[in-house]
Amino acid sequence: MKPDERPGGVPSPEEVRNALARIAASEEFRASPQLVAFLTFVVEAVLSGDSDRIKAYTIGVEAFGRGSGFDPQVDPIVRVEATRLRRTMERYYAGAGMSDPVIIELSRGAYVPAFKFRGADALALAAAPHHVAPRMSLRRVRLLVPVALVLLIAIAFFGPKVRLDWSSGSSATSAAASRSTRSAVPMLRPGNGMPTLLVQPFEVVGAPDPRSVSASSLHDRLSDAFSRFDLVNIVWEPMREGAEAGRATAVSRPPVDYRFIGTVEYAPGVARIGFRLIDAADGAVVWSRVFEERAEERDAHASEEAIVRELAGTVVQPFGVIYAYGRRQAANRGAGDPRYRCLLETIESFRSFAPDQTAAARDCLEGLTALDPAFALGWTFLSTIHLREHLYGFNSKPEDVSPLERALRVARRGVELNPASARAHEMLFAVLFARHDVAAAFAAGEKAMALNRYDMRIVGAYGARKIAVGEIDAGMAMLRRASGDGTVVPSFEQFFLFIGSYLKGDLERAAFHAGQLTSDTFQLGLMARALMACKKSDQYALQGAVDRLVSLNPLWRQSPRAELEKFFYADDILNRLVADLGAAGLPSTN
Numbered sequence: 001m002k003p004d005e006r007p008g009g010v011p012s013p014e015e016v017r018n019a020l021a022r023i024a025a026s027e028e029f030r031a032s033p034q035l036v037a038f039l040t041f042v043v044e045a046v047l048s049g050d051s052d053r054i055k056a057y058t059i060g061v062e063a064f065g066r067g068s069g070f071d072p073q074v075d076p077i078v079r080v081e082a083t084r085l086r087r088t089m090e091r092y093y094a095g096a097g098m099s100d101p102v103i104i105e106l107s108r109g110a111y112v113p114a115f116k117f118r119g120a121d122a123l124a125l126a127a128a129p130h131h132v133a134p135r136m137s138l139r140r141v142r143l144l145v146p147v148a149l150v151l152l153i154a155i156a157f158f159g160p161k162v163r164l165d166w167s168s169g170s171s172a173t174s175a176a177a178s179r180s181t182r183s184a185v186p187m188l189r190p191g192n193g194m195p196t197l198l199v200q201p202f203e204v205v206g207a208p209d210p211r212s213v214s215a216s217s218l219h220d221r222l223s224d225a226f227s228r229f230d231l232v233n234i235v236w237e238p239m240r241e242g243a244e245a246g247r248a249t250a251v252s253r254p255p256v257d258y259r260f261i262g263t264v265e266y267a268p269g270v271a272r273i274g275f276r277l278i279d280a281a282d283g284a285v286v287w288s289r290v291f292e293e294r295a296e297e298r299d300a301h302a303s304e305e306a307i308v309r310e311l312a313g314t315v316v317q318p319f320g321v322i323y324a325y326g327r328r329q330a331a332n333r334g335a336g337d338p339r340y341r342c343l344l345e346t347i348e349s350f351r352s353f354a355p356d357q358t359a360a361a362r363d364c365l366e367g368l369t370a371l372d373p374a375f376a377l378g379w380t381f382l383s384t385i386h387l388r389e390h391l392y393g394f395n396s397k398p399e400d401v402s403p404l405e406r407a408l409r410v411a412r413r414g415v416e417l418n419p420a421s422a423r424a425h426e427m428l429f430a431v432l433f434a435r436h437d438v439a440a441a442f443a444a445g446e447k448a449m450a451l452n453r454y455d456m457r458i459v460g461a462y463g464a465r466k467i468a469v470g471e472i473d474a475g476m477a478m479l480r481r482a483s484g485d486g487t488v489v490p491s492f493e494q495f496f497l498f499i500g501s502y503l504k505g506d507l508e509r510a511a512f513h514a515g516q517l518t519s520d521t522f523q524l525g526l527m528a529r530a531l532m533a534c535k536k537s538d539q540y541a542l543q544g545a546v547d548r549l550v551s552l553n554p555l556w557r558q559s560p561r562a563e564l565e566k567f568f569y570a571d572d573i574l575n576r577l578v579a580d581l582g583a584a585g586l587p588s589t590n
Contacts, residue, residue: 011102011115013047019102019115028092028324031351031491034516035085037063042113043104054111064512076484077512082111083486087314091488094277094287095324188372192233193339195257195326197316198280199223199236206266211295213271213303215239215264222260225308228452229316230377230423231323231343232258256280258322260315269295271303275311277321287321289314309485312454318347319488339368339375346381351490353388353521355552359395361385369410380414380424383407387431391566392523393553407431422452426461433465434566441465456482457490464496470570476500491517495524502528503573507535523552524567527581534584546585560586 011019020043023029024036041063045054056072056079064077072078086106093103105114199222202215216239227234235256259278264271270292277287289311293303315321323344330341346361365382369375386407388394401409411431414424425448432441445462452458463478479497483489489497498513514532517525526549533542550557560581561574568574582588 011117015102016043016047016104016115019100019104022097022100023089023092023104026092026096027327028088028096028319028488031518032084032088032488032516033518034064034081034512035088038081038085039089039104039106039113042106042111046113046115051112056111059111066508078111080484080486082106083484084489087486088488090287090289090314091319091321091324094321095328098286098325098328188339189337191337192375192377193337193372194231194233194377195322195336195340196233196235196255197226197258197260197322198256199226199234199260200262201237201239202262202264204264204266208264208266208271209269209295211269211300212266213264213273213293213300213307215262217300218264218273218304218307219262221304221308222262222311225312225454226260226316228422228454229312230380230418230421231318231340232316258286271295273307277315279325286325287315309454313456313485313487317455317487318457319351323347339372339378342368343377343381346385350384350388353392353491353519353523355394355521358385358388362395374417376414376417376421376424379410379417380421380427383411383414383427383431386410387427387434390434393555404431404434408435420451422448422455422458425451426458429465430461433468436569438469438569456485456487457493460489460493464493467496467500468568468570468573470573472500472503476504489516491519491522491525495522495528498528499573502531503576507532520548521552523549523556526552527556530584531577531580534580542584556586558587560588 020040023039029036038059041059042054045051057070059078060066060070060072060075061068064081066075066077086108089104089106093100097103099118101118103116103118105116106112107114199219202219204215208214219236219239223234223236226232257280259280261276261278263274265273273291273293275289276285278284279286291307293307298306313320317323326336326340327344327348330336330344336344342361342364345357346365349357349361362382362385365378365385369378369382372378384407386403389403390407399406408431411424411428414421415428418424425444429441429444429448432438432444435441442462442465445458445465448458449455449462459478460482463475463482466472466475466478468475475496479493479500482493483497494513494516498510498517501507501509501513510528511532514525514528517528519525526545530542530545530549533539533545553563556563561578564574564577564581568577578588
């Protein structure tokens with residue numbers, strides 16, 4: 001009997017736990033133990049028959065370790081993490097989990113998960129006696145949270161110094177190798193190499209309420225918001241008025257990789273809005289989402305803005321649905337332009353902080369920018385590779401030009417080639433800040449935010465640097481805004497959320513953010529864990545974090561202050577951190 005033919009289509013507890021284990025070990029969740037804890041807690045509570053006790057308070061206390069005085073009305077952590085969990089699960093099911101036989105869903109506005117077989121017509125919770133696991137207390141459920149510390153350095157098509165060969169799907173290598181083999185390499189296809197997303201006219205059903213969301217306005221605003229992101233090219237067909245609304249027009253357009261389809265159904269006082277992302281190659285539904293907007297709850301403009309922000313963060317932002325799906329397709333069948341595949345793996349190196357993966361990304365980008373000098377995003381992302389060489393001591397080479405100087409040159413090249421790119425200005429912002437050109441850096445950061453107000457990663461990067469110069473309250477406000485929309489929070493931002501809480505004396509929140517920094521290759525994360533272990537007098541954890549930090553970069557043992565000065569410019573912050581690292585066992589007098 002096929003799974004979706006079983007009575008009720010309800011997975012067994014064992015099948016649900018297997019699905020949970022796959023999620024916990026995935027790339028989307030490997031750096032978010034808090035999300036794994038949240039999901040494990042609510043799943044086990046349902047399987048144990050305790051679903052009626054799944055409330056914000058019990059999640060905060062039992063899953064997140066908040067004290068008994070936790071007040072979910074004051075501390076929004078459960079709501080914020082629930083939003084982030086739903087978005088991360090959307091990305092997971094659009095990528096690595098797209099063929100999982102059992103799906104775990106967390107409906108909006110609720111914390112109780114539902115379980116179904118893929119393709120089942122209805123969602124059903126385990127209710128029959130043979131689907132109920134032995135009861136256990138919620139406090140014991142917390143002990144079952146798996147530790148998803150998976151080191152997956154995914155070098156899908158990178159290899160050390162491999163030959164350029166687009167036909168076989170292999171990666172780019174160094175600029176020198178590209179020059180020596182250029183005569184044997186086919187020309188790259190015209191364009192920037194990024195996939196193309198078509199936003200089709202929305203289908204309109206029924207007569208709109210004058211107070212309701214406008215399908216035409218929403219279509220235009222979404223098209224504009226999507227077009228502000230660099231990792232996908234956006235084309236759109238205009239909406240037509242009256243009886244023609246929602247019908248496609250016969251327009252000439254380039255081949256597309258994805259189609260974005262919207263349907264707006266109007267009823268008195270309410271608009272039900274559904275979206276689907278379709279793989280144009282085979283018609284597969286990559287992702288879907290439904291909104292229900294009631295006119296009496298908020299005005300049309302606010303509704304449209306909320307929908308646009310959520311969809312931009314979910315679908316086209318870095319680590320969003322298209323990114324996750326693109327990585328899966330590239331890994332499975334070598335799909336995508338070499339430039340796009342290179343950027344996907346470069347972004348993974350940003351997340352992993354693995355020196356070998358960073359070196360492979362550098363080789364790939366240098367090779368492709370040599371082949372295609374107009375590859376604007378290649379130059380932009382290469383600037384971050386060079387910046388990381390400066391900040392973390394990666395792959396140091398005896399070259400005439402310092403990594404920081406190289407980073408500045410290529411960042412400016414990226415801006416010159418694409419002055420409308422928010423990402424290019426963000427990368428220039430980071431490089432200028434590392435050069436202590438603070439005024440010019442913040443000007444570049446403000447330009448980046450103006451070019452794309454929907455990209456929360458730019459907001460987070462700006463907020464982190466505000467903390468670095470001593471404006472802790474302003475920086476924390478921006479970081480909370482950036483992390484509160486449910487999108488993936490990079491380790492760098494998580495570290496500065498830790499630092500802001502730590503410096504303000506909120507050790508409970510500091511411990512929470514340090515706990516999110518699970519990577520053993522991110523030097524600042526190891527520093528955060530060392531500081532918290534020192535505060536807790538946990539000598540075993542302290543020694544492990546310090547030893548690993550020094551093994552990655554011996555300069556932390558020689559002069560912690562010099563390493564900290566690469567990130568912090570406020571003397572009071574530097575003095576405090578140097579002293580605390582001294583208590584943790586690193587030199588405090590250099």
